[in-house]
Amino acid sequence: MGFFDKIKQSLVKTREAISETFNDIFSASELDDDFYDELEESLILADLGVETASKATERLRKAVSERHIRQAQEARQALQEILVDMVNVGNPELTLKTLPSVILVIGVNGVGKTTTIGKIAKQQVQQGKKVLLVAADTFRAAAADQLEIWAERSGAAIVRQHEGADPASVVYDGIQSAKAKDVDVVIIDTAGRLHNKVNLMNELNKITRVVERELPRASREVLLVLDGTTRLLCFLSCRHKKGRPPAGVGEHPVYEKRKRQFCLWQ
Numbered sequence: 001m002g003f004f005d006k007i008k009q010s011l012v013k014t015r016e017a018i019s020e021t022f023n024d025i026f027s028a029s030e031l032d033d034d035f036y037d038e039l040e041e042s043l044i045l046a047d048l049g050v051e052t053a054s055k056a057t058e059r060l061r062k063a064v065s066e067r068h069i070r071q072a073q074e075a076r077q078a079l080q081e082i083l084v085d086m087v088n089v090g091n092p093e094l095t096l097k098t099l100p101s102v103i104l105v106i107g108v109n110g111v112g113k114t115t116t117i118g119k120i121a122k123q124q125v126q127q128g129k130k131v132l133l134v135a136a137d138t139f140r141a142a143a144a145d146q147l148e149i150w151a152e153r154s155g156a157a158i159v160r161q162h163e164g165a166d167p168a169s170v171v172y173d174g175i176q177s178a179k180a181k182d183v184d185v186v187i188i189d190t191a192g193r194l195h196n197k198v199n200l201m202n203e204l205n206k207i208t209r210v211v212e213r214e215l216p217r218a219s220r221e222v223l224l225v226l227d228g229t230t231r232l233l234c235f236l237s238c239r240h241k242k243g244r245p246p247a248g249v250g251e252h253p254v255y256e257k258r259k260r261q262f263c264l265w266q
Contacts, residue, residue: 018046026072031064035072039079056082096124098219100132100178102186102211106204107225109192114143116225117187118150125155129184134174135160136167136207139191147189157181167191168206175214 021042028035036057043053056079063069063078094103103120105113117133124131133151135144135158144160151158159174171188178186190207193200211220 018042021046022076026076028072031069031072031075036061052086056086094221095219096185096221098215098217100175100183100186100215101219102188102215102221104188104190104207104211104220104222105225106190106222107192108194108227109140111192111225111227113137113192113225114146114150114189116223117147117189118154120223121150121154121156121187124185124187130182131156131185131187132174132178132181132183133158134171134186134188136170136174137189137191138163138165138167138170143189143191156187157183167203168210171207171210172214175211 025035025038025042028038039060040053040057043056044050048056059082060075060079063082064075067074067078069075069078095101096103105117107113114137121131121133131154133147133156135147137143137147138161141163144158144163148158148160150156157177159170159177161170161173167190174186174188177183188207188211190204191200193204195201211218
């Protein structure tokens with residue numbers, strides 16, 4: 001079974017449950033306020049989030065009015081078009097035009113950042129690029145060791161320091177090495193962190209400042225790695241906040257049997 005077949009298979013129960021609910025809603029004889037209220041409630045229960053569900057419902061109201069839709073099945077088709085538009089992935093290609101270019105990988109703990117880096121590094125090496133991995137996760141035990149394994153597997157080089165070292169210092173060393181060795185792509189691994197941890201966010205800001213100071217004209221991509229179990233609400237929220245599509249979808253090897261996927265965000 002292919003990767004995307006696995007994803008499709010893992011969503012069968014969710015798809016069937018949502019379809020059953022929508023079948024009941026769109027069997028209504030009138031597209032009245034009760035219909036829209038029930039639809040919005042069902043979208044929220046389907047994990048679209050309150051704001052997104054409200055916007056989708058209002059867009060449907062507008063489409064029904066403008067297109068003079070009278071039948072529930074026509075409204076269902078219109079809703080499908082609206083939802084497809086809301087999750088349109090656009091062009092996920094990374095912008096890596098300078099030498100070197102920088103990819104900063106961030107996210108909370110355990111979502112698959114290091115695994116993602118290994119896959120991106122392999123992809124870039126296969127394209128004939130010289131890749132350097134920077135082990136700026138100096139907090140998690142054996143994080144640099146794990147990244148070194150991915151470097152060996154992908155054919156990339158690696159810069160690391162001892163556990164507990166200043167992450168920004170590791171990034172600085174990595175950038176100097178990249179300049180000296182004419183590296184095409186620098187991929188920076190970072191420790192998992194939550195947005196409400198001030199010290200850790202300041203640490204991330206420090207890393208960013210080092211990159212901006214040492215490579216002011218470099219192409220820079222920041223990839224937010226999301227655990228697939230955060231579901232559609234997180235997907236749509238990031239698309240709304242960032243205004244950009246997801247860069248890709250992957251699968252964590254440790255959780256393969258549990259069909260745990262992760263998503264990359266630029």
